[in-house]
Amino acid sequence: MEEELVRRRERVWEVCKASGLVSEDGTSKTEPNAWEFFIDERHHLVWCNVFKAASSSWMYNFNLLGERGYKEGYLRKSRKSPLTLARARFPRPTVQQLKAALPKSLSFLIVRDPFERLLSAYRNKIEGFRHKFYRKVAREMIAKFRLKTTPAPGAHRSSGIEKSPTFSEFVSWVISCAKKVHSRKSGTYSGIPGFDEHWAPYFRFCTPCAVNFTVIAKTETLAEDEEYIIEKTGIGPALGRTRQGREVRSRPREAVNAAVGGRTEDLLPRYYRTLRREQLDALYDIYQIDFKMFGYDATKYYEMVLQ
Structure with a gap:
């Protein structure tokens, strides 16, 4: 040990x-x-x-x-x-x-x-408007990306939650927030609206x-x-x-904060296959230090996404 x-x-x-x-x-x-x-x-x-x-x-x-x-x-x-x-x-x-x-x-x-944690945050905080605190930011995601994001074939939308942000829209939001971070001299995530502690x-x-x-x-x-x-x-x-x-x-x-609808690790392909390669590339740029620092491999996610 x-x-x-x-x-x-x-x-x-x-x-x-x-x-x-x-x-x-x-x-x-x-x-x-x-x-x-x-x-x-x-x-x-x-x-x-x-x-x-x-x-x-x-x-x-x-x-x-x-x-x-x-x-x-x-x-x-x-x-x-x-x-x-x-x-x-x-x-x-x-x-x-x-x-x-x-x-x-x-x-x-x-x-x-890192990507499993990201999906867990999406399912728990954004999908289905389950949390009142996150409804405002979820609606901002929709307003900013719904018309700009072309639904990928097979995009996952659970029954009864069609109006909540898709995982693809959520990822686009995270990417946009990260760009705001990198435009700052401080390089920190504090004070960046939408870059929440659950996915920082x-x-x-x-x-x-x-x-x-x-x-x-x-x-x-x-x-x-x-x-x-x-x-x-x-x-x-x-x-x-x-x-x-x-x-x-x-x-x-x-x-015990149990996941609703199944274990996150079992649902990774269902959600990540809705992303496009360029989205995953941008997402990996944000979290690549975490992947390297703690010994995780993103290869399997590239096998899931749309090419």
Whole structure:
């Protein structure tokens, strides 16, 4: 396990250098994006919350941690979002606070295949106007791209959601937002309308070139990676686990953000085959550092798209 974690960190560092994200002296060219981090000083644990990558389960975990962790009964009944509850216990840190906490903490983030995460965000936030918060941006997608996007043969539209943005329209929106980012001198995604935290690239969102994470966990090896984190920090009892890792408390149903209509990984061909090659090329340009940094391969997606 230790050797694999070292390999993951080394890969990140090599990509940081190759991508020009660090200076010649090895320092990051940008400050850490401290706004998105959680710092649990009591357990010496630091987490960058990557949305759509096991974020629901770890948000739940952090709500149990802290000197005044919430009781499970309260979490079940509360109408407040898990993020709102967690931030009440773990306020957004400053850059200085994050830098002070990192040397004495186990720090981690969790990643998944970037294009799988992108589809998960689309299905959960945009498709079918399921979330009130995202309805406005979804309508903006339609207004901007519906007349400009020719529906591809076999384009997927689920029953009852014909009026919501297609995946192709969503991708065009993401690409347009990224162009706004690159036109900025800062090169950051903050303040760019529509470039949401649920699909912002990892290397910008969690700034791994500025933060040397102890653990780079992956959804593909999540069970093993999580057990390592729990064992090293000793948070098992607070999470209701025995030494063998068995959960002794039931987890509220709301803590698991299950996909509606099937697992995202099983639905990749259905959605990505609606994209054209030039769309995928532009999309890969946005996320290619994430692919390289965390060891993912985009080849299969090029086999799915329209030529």
